[in-house]
Amino acid sequence: MTLAAAPRSHRVLADLIVPSRSRALAFAADATLVVAGAVFVTLLAQVAIPMQPVPITGQTFAVLLVGAGLGAVRGASALVLYAAAGLLGLPVGAPQADGSHLTGSALFAAPSFGYIVGFVFAAAVVGLFARRTWDRRIPKALVAFAVGSITIYAFGLPWLAVVLAGARVPQDQLLSATLTNGILPFLVGDVVKAVLAGLLLPLVWRGVRAVDARTRS
Incomplete structure (x- = not known):
């Protein structure tokens, strides 16, 4: 059974546009959706909102x-492709202060690479929630996206701690340095983004249901 052949109640948004009769x-x-997902992340990575x-x-x-939108398998695949593109030298990540991009071995060694690994798992986790229709109602969508954000930190913070330890940050200061540099500056922004995503997806599904109702009438 293809992803597109899943029961209507268990579909994600991408399933609505994937043909179910032809495997090819x-x-x-x-x-195409996986590539589009990687491109979408690349484009939004270049967007910065000035905040302190x-x-x-x-x-x-x-x-x-x-x-x-893509579900666990396609979503995670899109983020694997995104990470691979950066490791292969493409400027897909968020720009540095001077406008440059970390790529290749520099990206792998960067303190932020753990977050990129977390992106893969976060997309999979959120995709699993979406497959269970948690993206169709605001309260559940907020929970799903909050868990997705926590998943990113679950991979990003340990990697950052390893990098800081390698930079000879004293052991008794390692935890505070990790939290200060790896979560506190981004917490408000990530809450805002999770809330926006949690509001947007239910609105999209509401539109899908409205169109479906008109088609059936």
Whole structure:
């Protein structure tokens, strides 16, 4: 059974546009959606909203939407492709202060690489919630996207701690340095992005249901 052949109540948004009668067409559509998801994350990674103490980028917002919109398998695949593109030298990540992009081995060694790994798992987690229709009602959508955001931190913070330890941050200061640099500056922005995603997806589904009702009438 293809993803598109899933029961209507268990579909994610992408399933609505994937053909269910042809495996070849369904595979091509899935591949296109994965590439589109990676491109979407790339584009929003370049968007920065000036805020203190640090700017908010659209990267994690895109990850949440890709996970919910594509589902666990396609969403995670899109973020694997995104990470691979950066490691292969493409400037897909958020820009540095001077406008440059970390790529290749520099990206792998960066303190932020753990968050990129977390993107893959966050997309999968949010996609699983979406498959269970948690993206169709605001309260459940907010929970789903909050869990997705926590998943990113679950991978990003340990990686950051390892990098800081390698930079010879004293052991008794490692935890506070990790939290100060890895979560506190981004917490408000990530809450805002999770809330926006939690409001947007139910609105999209409301539109889908309205169109479906008109088609059936």
